[in-house]
Amino acid sequence: MANPHPIQRLVEEHPFHQRDAIKSGIQGAMVGGGAGLFFSAVQNSLAKQNVGAWGVFTRTGGTIASLTALTTVYCFSRDAAANLREKDDSLNTTIGSFLGGATLGLRTGRTSYTLGFGAAFAVVMTAFHYTGGSLRGTRTEVPGMDEYERKEYLRRNRRRPIEETVADVGEGIQPAGYEERRRERLREKYGVEIKPVSAFTVLWLRGYAKFDNLISDGDYAFACFVSPWSWSILSAQLPAPDKISTIHVYDFDNTLFQTPLPNPRLWNSATLGRLGSPDIFVNGGWWHDSRILAATGDGVEREEPRAWKGWWNEKIVELVKLSMKQKDALCILLTGRSERGFSDLIKRIVTSKGLEFDMIGLKPEVGPNSERFKSTMLFKQAFLKATMETYKHAQEIRIYEDRPNHVTGFKEFLDDYNERQQDFRSQSSRGPITAEVIQVADISTNLDPVVEIAEVQHLINSHNLIVDSRSKRGRSERLAIRKTVFFTSYMIPPEVTKQLIELATPHLPDSDVKYQANAVIITPKPCPRQILEKIGGMRAKMRWCVAGIGSVENNLWAISLQPVPASASYHTDSATPSVVIATRRGARPSDVNKIQQWQPIPPDKAFIFETEVGEKVMLRIEHEEGSDDESDSFGSRVKRKQSKMDGDDRQQRSTSGGYGHNTTRGYHTSSYPGRGGSRGGFRGGPLNRGHRGTLRGRGGGRGGRGGRGGYKSLDDLGTRDGQGGVSYDDTFPSVGGYHPSQPAPSTQQIQPSQQQAGQWQAPGNFGAGGTDLQKFY
Known part of the structure; x- marks a missing residue:
């Protein structure tokens, strides 16, 4: 007889996973x-x-x-x-x-x-x-059998007793007296009576791990140990698992704390990747040397008394304080920074703000089970799994993370974890937990450019010392900082940039323009010594007065300038001293020379401003023997690549070699009237030692791929129409001073100090053995 109430199929809902x-x-x-x-x-x-x-x-x-x-x-x-x-x-x-x-x-x-x-x-x-995606369909054991009867048939004929399964598989078998002997071993080793049935371990436990505290609480006994094999770097007592109903996990870098990142305005793209990689530097990279984090702000000694004011995400700080007040919440700080290098520093930073966490987890070199974590995500997932397995009464977990890929990784990990807990085919270690991963907005900042260059030089110096002490058969090589000079110019302050753009705004279209107004080009290369001496050297001041406004085919707009006083000695790359205000897509700043007529600026709107001689440079990290030049120009890098492809004949016709073969379009005042070309038989003094080649103002030639290994870096600039050329849009901060905020659309500029002959050193003599900001190892 068929069952009058047949069992209906329940479709189990699974969380959706994105498909490729x-x-x-x-x-x-x-x-x-x-x-x-x-x-x-x-x-x-x-x-x-x-x-x-x-x-x-x-x-x-x-x-x-x-x-x-x-x-x-x-x-x-x-x-x-x-x-x-x-x-x-x-x-x-x-x-x-x-x-x-x-x-x-x-x-x-x-x-x-x-x-x-x-x-x-x-x-x-x-x-x-x-219908199930099967041509065969679902068949019962007996034709006409009801679903209820079919399942009863399966239970009677297919199900095995659990005792028989355990006996065959061998799992869960314990010899007689096992629990008593285990209790006796624990009492002899640690001197504390532990109830084996309800005891648990906070983290994975090695046979030789040492307990610092064993605390009994009702039916629970738990261990808080500070050996290198434990997760938390704190020695504080952990809450009992039955007292915790929610777990709050906070990331450190750029979630709770505004951690400085490598400045993309200082380093080319390949170097940014090298700084973040742990495999380039023998002693670790940007995220593996505590001196970088210690250099945040004005350094540990000054920032710790004022609790690193201005370097926190105050919204997350408030959430942490709420978690501290919530009695049933387990508050965790979790970061992928190394336990060996950052334990003391992170505890000092957190303590200075008055934040108290139940656990602070940093990535160990070797995990509790001798495992090595290949990534931060794998370490954090292992940490979270151990925590959730320990605090089985917790019904909710919240994770605050800034990186989108980590947010996605955590969501997938927690979904899979809950699926395994609900899967009847696997043994459940706890019930499902409500999970929420909150993505925090990016709040990253940068160090002072001078400090950043100094600390990177420290990394390189330490790396080179280790390389020198090793056998020469090792794969690591000595590293050095190089610089690429894009142009030399009279650099315009940001506040003047804003004035120039406002002055030209009535003549500009409403959209589709790129603002510049930040430099008066002297030479589109490292400045030759003769010209540099003529204009007063690096950081020399020069005053200008705005004179007129002109444009080229409604694609480029510029303002002409007059020196103040009129008899002042100057040098510019264009026939008429001018500053490019804005360009449309495809226009080249060097087209400013095509302007023939300038519309005079009314006297009531004219103003005088001051500029400073400087260079637009980009720094890079290369193997020490990778280049003959400590300082390089964009033109020389392109020319050297062309020389390798075209042979000696190309070298004879190009502008490679020393400055003695360079020809510049020199536009001067009465000292050099007209379009007087300047040729020199010099190779450059101490300011320009090592510059091998230059690029003409309009810079022909297609931009190469640059660098070692064929990567395309920021050194390889080019105009939008595909021709090689120097972009005069200066978007780099000044290494002579730190400006945390600049008015849009102007950008920061970099003005390196004068370089001495020989090895390149970071500004301020930080490059070789400068004062160590903090030693935490």
Whole structure:
């Protein structure tokens, strides 16, 4: 007799996971292409006219294309629809199959056929998916058997007693007296009576790990140990697990604390990657040397008394304080920084702010089970799993994280963790936990440029000392800081930049322009010694008065200048001293020389401002033997690459070599009237030692890929139309002083101090053995 109340199928809802639609489309294309190749081969072999094996592609190749397009569109559309809808149901199959069938119908060139193919294919595939995706279907053991009877039949005939399973598998078998002997060993080793049934370990426990505190609390006993194998660097007593109902986890870098990042206005793109990698420097990189973090603000000694004021995300600080007050909350600070290098420093930073965490987790060199974590995410996931397994009564966990990829990783990890806890096929260690990952807005900052260069030089010095002490057969090489000079100019202060843009605004379009107004170009390269001496050297002051406004084909706008006083000695790259205010896409700043007529500025709007001679430079880290020049120009790097490709004949016709072969477009006052070209038989004094080549003001030649290893870095500038040239838009901070905020749209500038002959040193003599800001190792 059939059960009058048959059991209905309950569809278990699973959290949706994003699919890789591109990968699915590629796989579909491969399957469809293979099927199309097979059918095309069959068609070609059955053809009456023998056209050879290539007929598979030339005669019936349309079959291959059609089936490839069909499967590609179907697989890609199905997964893309699932991602957009965030649901996994039959409607995704309907959308994908309709588009795939329509693609097949496009060959006919008729709309009705296209829609018909799509609808037919959608109906068939949707029905197939809805019925379980199986042509066989679900069959019962006995025809006509009710679902309830079928399950009862399976229970009676297929289920094995748990005792039999344990006896065969061998799990959970303990010899007689095991619990008593275990209790006796723990009492002899640690001197504390522990209840084995309800005891738990906060973290993974090694056989030789030492307990510093063993505390009994009701039916629970737990361990808080400070050995190198434990997770937390704190020795404080941990809360009992039955007292905790929620877990709050806070990231440190750029979530709670505004951690300085490498300044992209100082270093080229390849160097930014090197600074962040732990494999370039023997002693670790930016995130592995505590001196970088210790240099935040004015250094530890000055910042600690004032609790690093201005370097915190105050909203997250308030949340931490609320977590501290919540009695049933476990407050954790979790960071991927190394335990060995940052324990003391991070505790000092946190303590200065008055923040108290139950646990502070830093990544150890070796985990409790002798494992090595390949990434910060793997370490944090292991930490969170151990914490959730320990505090089994916690019903909620909140994680505050700034990096989007970590936010995604945490969400997937917690979803998988809850799925495993709910899976009847696996043994559940605890109940599911409500998880929420909150992405915190990026609040990253930068160090003072002078301090940043100094600390990076410290990293390099330490690296080189270790390399020198090792055998020469090692893979590591000595490193050095190089600089690339893009141009020399009279640098305009940010407040003057704002005035110049306001003055030219009535003549500019409302949009689609890029503002500059930050430099009066002297030379588009390192300045030759003769010119530098003429204008007064680096950091020399020069006053200008705005005179007129001009434009080139409504693509470039500039303001002409007059020296103050009129008899002052100066040098500019253009015939008329001028500053480029704005450009449209495709325009080159060097086109300012095409302006023939200048519209005078009314006397009531004219003003005088002061500039300073400086260079726009970009720093890079290279192998010490990787270049002959400590300082390099953009032009010389391009010329050297062209010389290697074109041979000696190219070298004779180019402007490579010393400054004795350079020709500059020299525009001067009465000291050098007209367009007097200046040639010199000098190779450069101490200010320019090592500069091998230059680039003319309009800089021909296509920008090379630059650098070692073929990467394309910020050194390889070029105009938008593909021609090599120097961008005069200065977006680099001044190493002579730190300006935390600048008015838009002007940007910060970099003005390095005069360089001495020989090795390049960081400004302020920080480069070689300067004062160590803090030693925490």
